Amino acid sequence: MLEIRNLHARIVDDGTEIIRGLNLTVKAGEVAAIMGPNGSGKSTLSYILAGREDYEVTEGDILYNGQSILEMDPAERATSGIFLAFQYPMEIPGVATMEFLKVAMNEQRKARGEEPLKIPEFLKRVKEAAASLSMEMAMLKRPLNVGFSGGEKKRAEILQMKLLEPKLCVLDETDSGLDIDALKIVSDGVNALRAPDRAFLVITHYQRLLEHIVPDTVHVLYKGQVIKSGDKSLALDLEANGYAGVIGEAA
Amino acid sequence: MPAVQDTIDRVRKIDVDQYKYGFQTEIAMDKAPKGLSEDIIRFISAKKDEPSWMLEWRLEAYRRWLTLDEPTWARVHYPKIDFQDIYFYAAPKSTPGPTSLSDVDPELLKVYEKLGIPLREQEILAGVQKTDASELEEVSDNVYKSGRVAVDAVFDSVSVVTTFKKELAQAGVIFCSISEAIREHPELVKKYLGSVVPTSDNYYATLNSAVFTDGSFVFVPKGVRCPMELSTYFRMNEKNTGQFERTLIIAEEGAYVSYLEGCTAPQRDENQLHAAVVELVALDDAEIKYSTVQNWYPGDAEGKGGIYNFVTKRGDCRGDRSKISWTQVETGSAITWKYPSCILRGDDSSGEFYSIAVSNGYQQVDSGTKMIHLGKNTSSRIISKGIAAGFSQNTYRGQVSAHRKATNARNFTNCDSLLIGDQCGAHTVPYMEAKNSTAQFEHEATTSKISEDQKFYVMQRGIPEEEAIALIVNGFVKDVIQQLPMEFAVEAQKLIGISLEGSVG
Numbered sequence: 146m147l148e149i150r151n152l153h154a155r156i157v158d159d160g161t162e163i164i165r166g167l168n169l170t171v172k173a174g175e176v177a178a179i180m181g182p183n184g185s186g187k188s189t190l191s192y193i194l195a196g197r198e199d200y201e202v203t204e205g206d207i208l209y210n211g212q213s214i215l216e217m218d219p220a221e222r223a224t225s226g227i228f229l230a231f232q233y234p235m236e237i238p239g240v241a242t243m244e245f246l247k248v249a250m251n252e253q254r255k256a257r258g259e260e261p262l263k264i265p266e267f268l269k270r271v272k273e274a275a276a277s278l279s280m281e282m283a284m285l286k287r288p289l290n291v292g293f294s295g296g297e298k299k300r301a302e303i304l305q306m307k308l309l310e311p312k313l314c315v316l317d318e319t320d321s322g323l324d325i326d327a328l329k330i331v332s333d334g335v336n337a338l339r340a341p342d343r344a345f346l347v348i349t350h351y352q353r354l355l356e357h358i359v360p361d362t363v364h365v366l367y368k369g370q371v372i373k374s375g376d377k378s379l380a381l382d383l384e385a386n387g388y389a390g391v392i393g394e395a396a
Numbered sequence: 397m398p399a400v401q402d403t404i405d406r407v408r409k410i411d412v413d414q415y416k417y418g419f420q421t422e423i424a425m426d427k428a429p430k431g432l433s434e435d436i437i438r439f440i441s442a443k444k445d446e447p448s449w450m451l452e453w454r455l456e457a458y459r460r461w462l463t464l465d466e467p468t469w470a471r472v473h474y475p476k477i478d479f480q481d482i483y484f485y486a487a488p489k490s491t492p493g494p495t496s497l498s499d500v501d502p503e504l505l506k507v508y509e510k511l512g513i514p515l516r517e518q519e520i521l522a523g524v525q526k527t528d529a530s531e532l533e534e535v536s537d538n539v540y541k542s543g544r545v546a547v548d549a550v551f552d553s554v555s556v557v558t559t560f561k562k563e564l565a566q567a568g569v570i571f572c573s574i575s576e577a578i579r580e581h582p583e584l585v586k587k588y589l590g591s592v593v594p595t596s597d598n599y600y601a602t603l604n605s606a607v608f609t610d611g612s613f614v615f616v617p618k619g620v621r622c623p624m625e626l627s628t629y630f631r632m633n634e635k636n637t638g639q640f641e642r643t644l645i646i647a648e649e650g651a652y653v654s655y656l657e658g659c660t661a662p663q664r665d666e667n668q669l670h671a672a673v674v675e676l677v678a679l680d681d682a683e684i685k686y687s688t689v690q691n692w693y694p695g696d697a698e699g700k701g702g703i704y705n706f707v708t709k710r711g712d713c714r715g716d717r718s719k720i721s722w723t724q725v726e727t728g729s730a731i732t733w734k735y736p737s738c739i740l741r742g743d744d745s746s747g748e749f750y751s752i753a754v755s756n757g758y759q760q761v762d763s764g765t766k767m768i769h770l771g772k773n774t775s776s777r778i779i780s781k782g783i784a785a786g787f788s789q790n791t792y793r794g795q796v797s798a799h800r801k802a803t804n805a806r807n808f809t810n811c812d813s814l815l816i817g818d819q820c821g822a823h824t825v826p827y828m829e830a831k832n833s834t835a836q837f838e839h840e841a842t843t844s845k846i847s848e849d850q851k852f853y854v855m856q857r858g859i860p861e862e863e864a865i866a867l868i869v870n871g872f873v874k875d876v877i878q879q880l881p882m883e884f885a886v887e888a889q890k891l892i893g894i895s896l897e898g899s900v901g
Contacts, residue, residue, distance in 0.1 A: 195856050199848070223858035235853035239871030248867060249857035256858065288871065305857060 146210060146344045147171040147194075147313055153204035154193050163189045165369035166205070171313075171362075176345040178355055178380060181366035182388045187348045188232060190366070191317040194346075195229040196222045209313065224256035228311030230302040232318040237289040242301060245289045246271060250308055274307045278334050295322035303334040314338070315346045320354035332357030352384035365391050428485035434458060437606055440485050444575045444609075447582060457595040457605035464599045470762040471791045471823060472731045474667070474704060482638045482669060484607045548573060548612045548628040560624065567623050569653075570615040574642050577613035584615055588646055592675035592712045592739070600671040600733075601708040604640045608673065611641035616651035616682075625881055627656040638669040645675070647682035649715065654685040656884060667695075667730060671706045680715030680742065685723070687880055688736075689888055692728035694895075699758025699787075702730025709736035710766075713745035713774075721748040722765065723879045725888045727895040730759060735793065737766035740774035740802075747776040750876040752888070754895045755788030755820070764794035764825075769805035769835070778809040781873045784820035785896055791823040798835035805835040813843040814872050816865065816896065866893040 147170065154164040163186045171177045181187050193200050194207065196219040206213050214222055237245060251261040262270075275282060278300050290298050299319055306314055316335070320328055335345070335358050347358055355363075355377065363379040364371045365388070373379065373391050383391065428439045437458055441451040466477075548571065564571050570581060578585050595605040612628045630641060647653055670692065676684050686709075695702025705728075711720035722736040738747025749765035767776035776796065784790035790813065798805035813822035824841045846868055854864040870877070870889050877885050 195852075197852050218861065219852055219855040220858055220860045220864070223856050229856050231853065231856075235847075235850045237850065237854065237868060237871055239874035240867060245857075245867070248863070249859055252860065252863065253858040309857065 146173045146175075147346070148208040148211075149205070150208070151205035152193070152202065152207065154189070154200050154202045157199055157201050162203075163200070163369055164193065167366075167370055169364060169371055171344045171346060173312075173344055174339075174341040175362060176339065176347060176358065176360045178360035178363045178377075179346060179348045179366055180350070180352075180363060180380060180383060182392075183350070185366045186369040187350075187366055188317055189369075191229055191315045191346070191348055194222075194313075194315055195219055195227060220252075221256075223309075223311075224253050226312035228306050228309060228314050230299075230306055230314065230316045230319050232321060234290050234298045234302055236291045238291050240289055242285040242287060242289045243271065246285070246305065246308055249305065253309060270308060274304055277307070277337065278304055279330055280304060296324065296327035299323055299327065299331050300334075303331055307334065307338060312342065313344050313346070315348070317348045318350065319347070320349055320351065328354070328357060352380045355380050367392055426487045427483050430483055431480040432458075432482070432484055432607065436484055440607060440609060443485060443487070444578070446575075446578055449582075449586070450578055453590070453595070454606050457602050458607075460596055461599070461602040461606055464602060466599050470733050470793070471789060471825075472733060472760040472762050474731055474760075477669060477704070479603075484638060484640070485609055487609075548626075564623070568617045568620050569622050570613065571626055572613055574608070574611045574613045574644060577615075577644070581613070581615070584646065585613070585644070588675070588677055589642075589644055590675075592677060592710050593673050593708050598708060600706040601673050604642060604671050604673045604708070607638075608640045608642035611643040611672070611674075612645075612655075612657075613643070614645040614653060614655060616647045616653045618648040619650045620648075621651070622653040625654050625656060627658070629658045638671065640670075641672045643672070643674040644677075645684055645686070646677045647679065647684050647718075649679045650681045651679075652683045654687070654881060656687040656689070656881060658689045658691070667702060667704050668693075669704050669706070670729075672708070674707070674709040674736075676711035676720055678711065678713050678715060678718035678720050678742075678745075681717045682715060683719040683721075684711060685721045686711070686736070687884060688722075688724040688726070689884060689891065690724065690726045690728055690732075691891060693730075694728045694757060694759050695730040697757055699730070702759070703728065704731045705729040705734060706731075707734040709734065710739065711737070711747065712739045713742050713747060713771075714739075716742040716744055716771070718742050718745045719747070721750070721879070723748075723750040723876065724752070724763075725876075725880070725891065726751070726753040726761065726763060727891050729761075732759075732761040732763050734763045735765055737768065738776060739768045739770065740776060740805075741770045742774075743771040744773045745771055746774065748879075749776075749778045749780070749794075750879045751780045751792075752783070752873045752876045752892065753781070753790055753792075754783045754785075754892055755790045756786040756895055757788060758786070759788040761789070762791045762793055764792045766795040767797070767807055769796075769798040769802040769807070771802060773804045774802060775806040776808075778807070778811070779875055780809075780811045781876055782811070782813040782822050783816065783869060783872070783892075783896070784813065784822045785816040787819045789821045789823070791825060793825045793827075795827040795829075796837055797827075797829040798832045798837075800831045802832050803834045805830070805832060805837075807835075807837045809837070809839045809841075811839075811841040812872070813841075814869065815843065815845045816869075862893075865896060869893075869896060 149167055149169040152164050152167040155162040179187055196217060202215055207215060247267055254261060275285060280300055290301060293301060319331060323331060347360060360377050363375050363377060365373040428436055434455060437454050441454060593601050595602055614626055616622050645655060676686060678684050692703035692705055713720050720738050726732055736749060740747050747767050753761045753763050755761045765778055778794060780792050782790040782792055792811045794809060796807045811824050815822055822843050826839055828837050830837060846865060850868055851864050854867060855861060859867065869892060877888060880888055
């Protein structure tokens with residue numbers, strides 16, 4: 146589903162190269178964990194996948210279902226099925242969460258040539274999804290992410306993911322700032338979405354999240370490259386011995 | 397997309413020439429000779445069949461105007477206006493004065509139809525269809541009860557038609573053109589005209605007093621709640637004309653009225669002058685809500701053409717516990733110079749000003765309000781949202797003052813500016829003056845840019861760039877949009893979206 150080939154990318158403003166020859170393949174139905182120390186390029190990778198303009202790809206390619214996505218803008222990538230759950234979701238003052246959901250869902254439908262959702266159907270879907278994440282409907286009348294706690298923001302991200310039904314879900318440090326109860330709710334939400342035609346890229350610093358979202362593969366990112374890949378035992382190994390050993394091996 | 401095609405598309409989008417109302421209508425016009433003189437004023441007054449006191453009033457204003465200089469304190473720049481190169485009177489030939497709907501030139505009706513303004517009463521009776529359900533459940537509690545709007549349509553210098561007159565008359569409400577009011581209700585006009593904005597008030601108001609051609613007149617008698625929204629649509633069609641409308645609204649004791657004005661004009665290379673005066677009078681316990689959706693032609697992408705909009709709007713809360721509320725959505729005009737104000741004369745009276753001013757291209761906006769606290773326990777509230785894009789300059793200029801005797805005067809001001817791109821400017825110029833130690837004034841101001849982070853976040857959900865900007869902007873102006881009558885809130889939101897098209901880059 147996702148194939149990243151020898152990707153090199155730098156920050157447009159100052160030319161700093163962050164991704165330096167990254168290779169990664171994720172199959173449909175797979176949950177791939179990306180781990181790595183701070184500054185290894187994990188979040189940058191998620192932004193580049195989603196099409197942020199602050200980064201420039203200088204070499205290599207990103208294939209999604211066999212097609213390069215480098216020329217697509219963020220909205221086009223989103224409507225093609227790529228979703229990014231942000232580490233720090235943005236506040237959108239004055240735009241009720243409900244209204245935002247409706248616009249996003251209908252824009253995606255429009256891009257696929259489908260009719261906009263009828264209001265009762267829309268409400269039904271939102272109510273079901275919110276209930277499964279233990280979110281109050283009253284919260285959805287508030288402007289998106291404005292005054293939300295850290296846990297509420299992360300839940301709102303998963304709610305959007307659920308409703309938009311993407312094919313490639315990128316979760317950027319979704320566990321950061323979550324207490325154990327919230328972590329459980331968010332993980333359950335993600336697990337419920339696991340499907341044979343959907344892939345996940347779970348970016349995290351700690352093994353903790355992977356106890357709840359059990360990955361099929363684990364990849365260690367360091368200095369903009371995948372330096373080691375393995376199964377879920379690799380995450381346990383990292384937890385026990387730290388990154389130093391893996392980094393030493395690669396060097 | 398290849399670079400060349402991209403550039404072409406972008407330029408086309410930026411072009412404000414996409415102005416939807418930019419058509420001109422070929423209608424035989426009856427015009428006064430170009431220029432301004434006492435003879436022209438006599439001509440206008442005679443055309444309107446006015447009593448001699450009105451002519452005297454005009455001439456006095458004209459003589460005073462000759463002694464005045466154009467104000468230069470606003471943050472707007474434009475070449476000197478040649479007042480001898482303007483037609484001060486232009487009227488469609490077939491319509492010498494207000495008539496019933498069936499007498500109106502079908503060509504004129506077509507114009508209003510093209511503008512999407514429902515003049516035909518039967519259409520309005522069918523109710524206004526809601527087109528957007530984005531507010532979901534909230535909508536149902538909020539829908540405007542009767543769904544009917546009475547319309548006064550002003551074409552260049554004359555009012556062509558006023559709808560629902562009979563029904564309004566049954567409620568005791570007078571809604572007609574100011575020309576008709578001068579003839580039919582001289583006692584009311586004499587009593588109130590110029591009592592809020594005196595002929596000597598300022599350069600443009602004085603000019604307006606001399607040459608005003610038409611506008612609306614509303615009188616709501618004691619204890620009456622006006623049964624429907626009242627609305628005036630101003631259309632400037634004829635080349636080289638100025639439009640000088642005069643509107644006077646009086647709400648007697650305990651009366652209530654909600655009034656909306658909309659404005660459009662054809663696109664032209666030359667600048668056109670619009671200098672209106674609006675006076676509102678609220679007696680004890682009366683309330684007037686005045687909303688404007690101003691969409692005059694803003695000029696093209698190079699800043700050529702467009703309307704010069706120099707307007708004096710003022711409300712007088714003359715009675716105790718009276719209330720005047722201004723809501724404006726300003727998207728058009730090359731230059732806007734406009735400060736709808738409230739004189740809080742009655743004890744416990746209150747004034748409100750809610751404003752959205754959008755500027756794009758080379759538009760210049762200098763707008764704001766004045767809240768003058770004279771009575772005891774008076775309160776005022778100012779919410780201003782300025783949005784600047786392109787090469788535009790957007791200034792909020794506001795004055796809040798408390799008189800020596802205005803004990804417990806309270807004001808809350810919030811001015812937010814949003815910048816789109818880095819070639820535009822937003823400025824906030826507040827003046828505050830309290831001569832009474834019990835006054836409490838609060839002022840908040842922010843300036844922000846639509847951040848790349850916000851835009852990226854919204855787009856990542858599948859919302860294309862222009863829609864993403866519109867969504868963020870509409871969130872930004874929400875507080876003000878909510879003040880508009882329901883039907884116009886949707887229209888205003890769309891208008892803001894259209895005005896900002898192509899501002900991304």
